[in-house]
Amino acid sequence: MGKAVPRVVLTGLGVVSPIGSGKEAFWAGLMEGRSGIRTIQRFDVSSYPSQIGGEVPDFRPEDYIPVSKIPKMATVTRYAMAAAKMAVEDGQIDFSGIDRTRAGVVIGTGMGGMGIYEVQLRTLFETGNPRRVHPLSVPLATSNAAAAEMAISYGLKGHNITISTACSSGGNAIGQGLDLIRSGRADMIMAGGTEACLLPGVLAAFCSLRTLSVRNDAPDRASRPFDKNRDGFVLGEGAGVVLMETLESAERRKASMYAELVGYGCACEASHMVSPDVSGAEQARAMRLALEDGEVSPWEVDYINTHGTSTLLNDAVETRAIKSVFGRHAHDISMNSTKSMIGHTIGAAGAIEAIVCALTLQRGRIHPTVNIETPDPECDLDYTPNQARARPVQVALSNSFGFGSNNACLVMRAIS
Amino acid sequence: MESTDLIEERIKGRLAEKFQKNASDILSESRLVQDLGLDSLDTFELLFELENEFNIGIPTADALAFVRVQDVVSYIQNKTKPA
Numbered sequence: 001m002g003k004a005v006p007r008v009v010l011t012g013l014g015v016v017s018p019i020g021s022g023k024e025a026f027w028a029g030l031m032e033g034r035s036g037i038r039t040i041q042r043f044d045v046s047s048y049p050s051q052i053g054g055e056v057p058d059f060r061p062e063d064y065i066p067v068s069k070i071p072k073m074a075t076v077t078r079y080a081m082a083a084a085k086m087a088v089e090d091g092q093i094d095f096s097g098i099d100r101t102r103a104g105v106v107i108g109t110g111m112g113g114m115g116i117y118e119v120q121l122r123t124l125f126e127t128g129n130p131r132r133v134h135p136l137s138v139p140l141a142t143s144n145a146a147a148a149e150m151a152i153s154y155g156l157k158g159h160n161i162t163i164s165t166a167c168s169s170g171g172n173a174i175g176q177g178l179d180l181i182r183s184g185r186a187d188m189i190m191a192g193g194t195e196a197c198l199l200p201g202v203l204a205a206f207c208s209l210r211t212l213s214v215r216n217d218a219p220d221r222a223s224r225p226f227d228k229n230r231d232g233f234v235l236g237e238g239a240g241v242v243l244m245e246t247l248e249s250a251e252r253r254k255a256s257m258y259a260e261l262v263g264y265g266c267a268c269e270a271s272h273m274v275s276p277d278v279s280g281a282e283q284a285r286a287m288r289l290a291l292e293d294g295e296v297s298p299w300e301v302d303y304i305n306t307h308g309t310s311t312l313l314n315d316a317v318e319t320r321a322i323k324s325v326f327g328r329h330a331h332d333i334s335m336n337s338t339k340s341m342i343g344h345t346i347g348a349a350g351a352i353e354a355i356v357c358a359l360t361l362q363r364g365r366i367h368p369t370v371n372i373e374t375p376d377p378e379c380d381l382d383y384t385p386n387q388a389r390a391r392p393v394q395v396a397l398s399n400s401f402g403f404g405s406n407n408a409c410l411v412m413r414a415i416s
Numbered sequence: 417m418e419s420t421d422l423i424e425e426r427i428k429g430r431l432a433e434k435f436q437k438n439a440s441d442i443l444s445e446s447r448l449v450q451d452l453g454l455d456s457l458d459t460f461e462l463l464f465e466l467e468n469e470f471n472i473g474i475p476t477a478d479a480l481a482f483v484r485v486q487d488v489v490s491y492i493q494n495k496t497k498p499a
Binding site: 210 | 457
């Protein structure tokens with residue numbers, strides 16, 4: 001007789017974002033409809049077509065990381081470590097009391113340690129001298145640095161996996177964590193995503209791809225998902241980490257639970273590196289797979305955290321896909337786009353947005369999608385425009401659709 | 417000042433070379449997407465090369481209006497006219 005598949009719950013959250021770090025500061029910013037998008041300060045953007053982004057303000061790594069370790073971590077790793085520490089404290093978990101060979105880490109990142117590459121490559125090309133490349137470049141820049149440092153910090157000896165699926169990395173990481181626990185390979189996973197990609201080269205590359213908003217004169221109005229006058233996404237930075245564990249483990253240690261993670265769907269369009277298939281068929285398939293996986297009927301869903309990037313294509317296609325899954329019920333679902341306030345945090349997005357779902361389920365309030373000023377007839381669902389709303393939520397869905405057309409969807413249920 | 421014929425020839429030459437078409441297939445009336453098979457990334461690459469070659473900027477909003485080869489040619493002819 002086989003073992004029953006364990007149920008999985010979220011018991012700790014940590015977030016670093018352009019509108020605040022720590023779950024309460026983050027939630028307060030979301031409820032206020034505060035934008036974290038500004039003119040980029042940290043390097044000279046005057047010659048860039050798009051000059052705006054969601055930088056993490058006033059981040060103090062020493063609040064989260066031993067001072068001696070900070071120089072050995074790239075910014076992308078520091079964000080993850082900070083979010084991890086918050087999640088551990090929030091979840092009140094003492095890892096010394098558990099079997100740490102059955103506790104693992106899964107982190108998503110789109111660009112990883114690109115910041116290190118940019119600096120070291122400049123040194124190499126300017127000096128022409130390979131010996132001037134910093135000896136820690138590899139451990140600093142390697143894409144799995146965040147996951148590895150988290151494991152080192154907490155002695156987590158289970159699976160240590162880094163997932164890179166562009167904009168869906170964070171969603172895939174949390175889904176992978178769910179799969180690891182359900183398959184019996186782990187009892188506890190720290191899962192999430194991190195990104196620190198507001199860099200000269202990365203910004204230039206996204207500008208050349210013509211996918212960023214150029215509303216430089218009004219940065220806080222540039223990220224406007226589902227609005228008729230949206231003109232592209234805005235890059236953001238940050239990290240989100242969740243502590244997930246079996247229901248049994250959470251009950252045994254009397255942990256408080258935010259939500260149950262019930263479903264994960266993943267569908268690749270196999271069509272184009274950048275543009276979504278305009279029918280939305282594969283985005284819809286990812287949602288259906290997640291619902292089936294969670295044994296959730298479409299009409300039970302009352303909240304969707306959309307991918308909602310503020311590009312012309314995504315927002316219309318995602319709307320179409322949602323309608324094809326939910327039919328008329330789509331109009332009764334409260335939706336929003338966190339990216340309207342924090343921008344597109346690429347590898348961190350799916351994780352930060354999963355955290356929004358968990359908080360929404362716990363607190364019964366829907367944050368607004370800001371900057372909806374002119375409705376778009378192709379985007380006519382309820383995106384909770386401009387004003388937060390109270391609404392008890394039973395089932396939440398989170399969409400993350402990545403470049404390379406990988407579509408990930410997570411489904412969570414409120415704790416009864 | 418570059419003769420308008422020469423601009424047209426350069427643009428058509430670029431298209432033929434970049435997208436491996438015969439020069440004879442690149443007509444003024446050819447539609448970039450439907451006839452020449454360019455996708456959005458091909459179009460952005462083309463804009464990038466034209467910006468460099470003619471030393472101009474082509475805002476994305478302007479590029480959205482390019483349907484036929486002739487639209488690109490006229491645009492560049494306009495942009496490179498002496499003031």
